[in-house]
Amino acid sequence: MFAASFNRFARRSVMQRPGVTRVKAAAKLDTARFTGFSRAASAGPRNIAPVQRHGKVFTDKPESILGSPTDEKYNVPTGVREKLGKDLLLKPSHPLGILWKSVQEYFVTVDPDYNFFDTNAPVVGTTQCFDDLRVPPEHPSRSPSDTYYVNKDMVLRTHTSAHQCQYMRQYPKIPSFLCAGDVYRRDEIDASHYPVFHQCEGVRLFPTSEKNTKEIEEDLKRTLEGLAAHLFGIEVGENTMRWNEDYFPFTEPSFELEIFYNGDWLEVLGCGVIHHEVLQTADLDPQKVHGWAFGLGLERLAMVLFGIPDIRLFWSEDPRFSEQFTADSFANKTVFQPFSKYPPVMKDISMWIPEDFVDNDLFEMIRDEGGDQVEKVDLVDEFVHPKTKKTSKLFRVTWRDMSRTLTNEEVNAKHETVLERVVKELAVELR
Numbered sequence: 001m002f003a004a005s006f007n008r009f010a011r012r013s014v015m016q017r018p019g020v021t022r023v024k025a026a027a028k029l030d031t032a033r034f035t036g037f038s039r040a041a042s043a044g045p046r047n048i049a050p051v052q053r054h055g056k057v058f059t060d061k062p063e064s065i066l067g068s069p070t071d072e073k074y075n076v077p078t079g080v081r082e083k084l085g086k087d088l089l090l091k092p093s094h095p096l097g098i099l100w101k102s103v104q105e106y107f108v109t110v111d112p113d114y115n116f117f118d119t120n121a122p123v124v125g126t127t128q129c130f131d132d133l134r135v136p137p138e139h140p141s142r143s144p145s146d147t148y149y150v151n152k153d154m155v156l157r158t159h160t161s162a163h164q165c166q167y168m169r170q171y172p173k174i175p176s177f178l179c180a181g182d183v184y185r186r187d188e189i190d191a192s193h194y195p196v197f198h199q200c201e202g203v204r205l206f207p208t209s210e211k212n213t214k215e216i217e218e219d220l221k222r223t224l225e226g227l228a229a230h231l232f233g234i235e236v237g238e239n240t241m242r243w244n245e246d247y248f249p250f251t252e253p254s255f256e257l258e259i260f261y262n263g264d265w266l267e268v269l270g271c272g273v274i275h276h277e278v279l280q281t282a283d284l285d286p287q288k289v290h291g292w293a294f295g296l297g298l299e300r301l302a303m304v305l306f307g308i309p310d311i312r313l314f315w316s317e318d319p320r321f322s323e324q325f326t327a328d329s330f331a332n333k334t335v336f337q338p339f340s341k342y343p344p345v346m347k348d349i350s351m352w353i354p355e356d357f358v359d360n361d362l363f364e365m366i367r368d369e370g371g372d373q374v375e376k377v378d379l380v381d382e383f384v385h386p387k388t389k390k391t392s393k394l395f396r397v398t399w400r401d402m403s404r405t406l407t408n409e410e411v412n413a414k415h416e417t418v419l420e421r422v423v424k425e426l427a428v429e430l431r
C-alpha cells in the first residue's frame with residue numbers, strides 16, 4: 001500500500017527533453033510544514049523566501065463554529081466541519097481510543113505523575129497555534145491553502161503543539177503531560193493523509209540542575225523508543241525504526257521518527273528539545289527548567305499496530321470495520337481483517353494551470369465532491385511548455401468505495417462536476 005510512498009530516496013526524478021522540463025510523478029512524502037518547503041525542495045538551498053499561498057474558499061459559511069464567529073477568512077469545507085465533535089479518541093473500542101489508552105498506560109510507567117488532557121476543543125487562536133511556537137507571521141504553514149480558518153484570528157488547530165504553552169503556563173508545577181486531540185490540515189490525499197487526524201503531544205520538563213541539553217535529547221529518544229517497544233515490541237534497528245534530523249521553530253535540536261511498515265518508511269512523529277523562547281512564552285525560566293516535547297500521529301501508529309491499510313477506515317461506519325475492535329484489542333493483539341477490496345475507477349485531470357495554482361485547492365475540491373470515495377490523487381506528470389511557458393499538470397484520481405463497487409456512471413458524474421469546478425473556481429484550462 002505504501003510502496004515507494006515514503007521512501008525518501010525515491011524522490012522526483014527529473015527528465016530533460018530539449019526545451020521541456022518534465023517532472024515525473026512525485027513520491028508521496030509529508031510536506032515539511034515548518035520549513036515551508038516540500039521535503040524534496042528542502043534538500044536544496046534554504047535561502048528561498050517562504051511565500052504565503054492563497055487558498056480558494058469553496059464552502060457555505062455558518063454563523064459560527066464551536067462558539068467562534070466566522071468571517072471572510074472562513075474556509076472549512078462541509079465534509080471537514082462534519083468531523084468536529086466526533087471524539088474518536090474518547091471511544092474505548094475505536095482503534096484510536098484503544099491506542100490513546102495504551103499510550104497513557106506506557107507514560108504512567110515512565111512517570112506516575114504524568115497528566116493527560118484530551119477534551120480541548122480544536123478551535124484555537126493563531127497566537128496559540130503559531131506565534132507562541134515561533135512560527136513567523138508570513139510563514140506558509142499559516143496560509144489558507146494549508147490551514148482551516150474559522151476567522152482571521154482563529155483556526156482549527158493544525159497540531160496539538162498549540163496547547164504546549166497553555167499547559168506549561170497554566171500548570172507551572174506540572175513537569176510532564178500528554179495532550180491528545182483532533183487536528184486539521186489541508187493536505188494531499190492518499191492512504192496515510194487525511195484532512196482530519198489525531199495527534200498526541202508529550203512534554204516533560206526537568207530542572208536545569210538535573211540534566212543538560214544532551215541528556216534531555218537522550219531521555220527523549222529513550223522514552224519514545226520505549227513507547228515503540230511497548231506498542232509494537234520493536235527496538236531501534238536498521239529494519240524497524242530510525243531517527244532523522246528535522247526542523248521545527250519550537251524545538252532545537254529537532255528529530256523525526258520513522259517506522260518501517262508495509263515495505264516502506266512511515267513518518268510517525270516529530271520531536272525535540274523545547275526552544276528557550278517557547279519556555280519564556282510559557283512564563284518559565286530557561287535558566288531553571290528545560291525539557292523535551294514530541295507530537296505523534298495517532299492514525300499512523302494505529303495503522304501499524306492493528307494493520308489498518310487506509311486512513312479513511314478510521315471514519316468508517318461500516319460494522320465490518322468497527323465490530324473487529326473492542327476495548328481489549330491492544331491486549332488481544334487484534335489484526336484488522338480487510339473486507340473485500342472493491343475495484344477502483346481511475347480518472348485523469350490534465351490541465352494548464354495558472355500561476356497561483358495550489359495543489360491543495362484541487363485536492364480539497366476533489367474531496368469535497370467525492371468524500372471518502374476518493375482513495376488518492378497522484379501527480380503523474382508535470383512540464384513547462386517551451387514557448388508559452390505555461391505549466392501543465394496531470395493528476396490521476398483513484399476512486400474506490402470501501403464498502404461497495406462504484407459504477408463508472410456515478411464516478412463520471414462526480415468527475416464531471418470536479419472538472420466544471422476546477423475550470424470555474426481554479427481558473428485552469430483543461431487539456
Ligand code: FA5
Pocket residue numbers: 030033158159160161185187192193194195196197199201248251254267268269270271272293294295296297298299300
Ligand atoms: C508536528 O505537527 C509538530 N507539532 C510535532 C512536534 C511536536 C515537534 C512537539 C516538536 C515538538 P508534523 O507536521 O511532522 O509535526 O506532524 C507530526 C505527525 O503527524 C507526523 O509525523 C505524522 O505522523 C502525522 N501527520 C502529519 N500530517 C498528517 C496527515 N495529513 N494525516 C495523518 N497524519 C499526519
Ligand code: MG
Pocket residue numbers: 030032256267269270
Ligand atoms: Mg513531519
